[in-house]
Amino acid sequence: MAVYHCVLFDLDGTLLDFSAAEHGALMETLEHFDFPATEQTEQIYRSINDALWAALERGEIRQEKLVVRRFEKLQEELGIKQDPVQMNAYYLARLTQRADVFPEVENVLKELAEVATLVIVSNGVENVQLGRLERAGILPYFDGVFISGKVGASKPSRKIFDVALNSLGIENRKKVLMVGDSLKADISGGNAAGLDTCWCNFKMSPGPEKEKPTYTITNLEQLFEIVMEEEELANVGNPDKRHMV
Incomplete structure (x- = not known):
């Protein structure tokens, strides 16, 4: 035994390899919603996302709130207005296709x-x-x-x-x-x-x-x-x- x-x-x-999957799904999402699909935007998103997942691990935010809040905060940082719920749904759909x-x-x-x-x-x-x-x-x-x-x-x-x-x-x-x-x-x-x-x-x-x-x-x-x-x-x-x- x-x-x-x-x-x-x-x-x-x-x-x-989540980093590779996240990169591809995020770039598709940014382009689809007319955000600048640049390395700088990706760095801003990752910083926001990492901080929120750390808050989740500390029990400070629920997951269903987190996945939408990250796109709300990204929009606040860039001054671009889109529906964060739709952005998250599109992103998750793209992410599901990446393994x-x-x-x-x-x-x-x-x-x-x-x-x-x-x-x-x-x-x-x-x-x-x-x-x-x-x-x-x-x-x-x-x-x-x-x-x-x-x-x-x-x-x-x-x-x-x-x-x-x-x-x-x-x-x-x-x-x-x-x-x-x-x-x-x-x-x-x-x-x-x-x-x-x-x-x-x-x-x-x-x-x-x-x-x-x-x-x-x-x-x-x-x-x-x-x-x-x-x-x-x-x-x-x-x-x-x-x-x-």
Whole structure:
């Protein structure tokens, strides 16, 4: 049996390249609504959006308000008037069509799905995240998908982790690993939920001063040595194994 029987994965920045998806969807949205589709506008939007998502993690704003407020604030910054609800709907529709998968993701999921239950725990809008998972072709590897917009709680709140584990009937949290790129949402949240955590430090950022992950990796293939027993590690890459997809 694997060291960890269940692996919870964050989605954006961990499995999917959200920066690439966001850039493409945002540029299409700006052009459609006659905003300047420039690097400067994108930087303004990202600053607004990042601040609002940080407020969400602190419990200061609800997600349904956040997704519209970011376009209200962008309009205030640029002095351009459009319907922010329509802008957000158009943006989310474009975002749903984008599933930029990190190169090693499918191979890692294929191998880990042989030895552990794989689950998505993601902050985001449900139909957008599900659409991107389906388009990426990796949805069949997961036994459960828990999105904050559907659950009614966002990471780092313990509730979203509790909902996921209770729904799957998983009681032994010592055998559960949370994997994600956000120190606040994934590592702090996972730690508070009584889980071991793995920080995906793909950008080689300085280590955290407060919230300490159980493990730190710089590429997803390093998960094999964390999750698998020696016998399972020996079978990685064996083409004779039965894969679920």
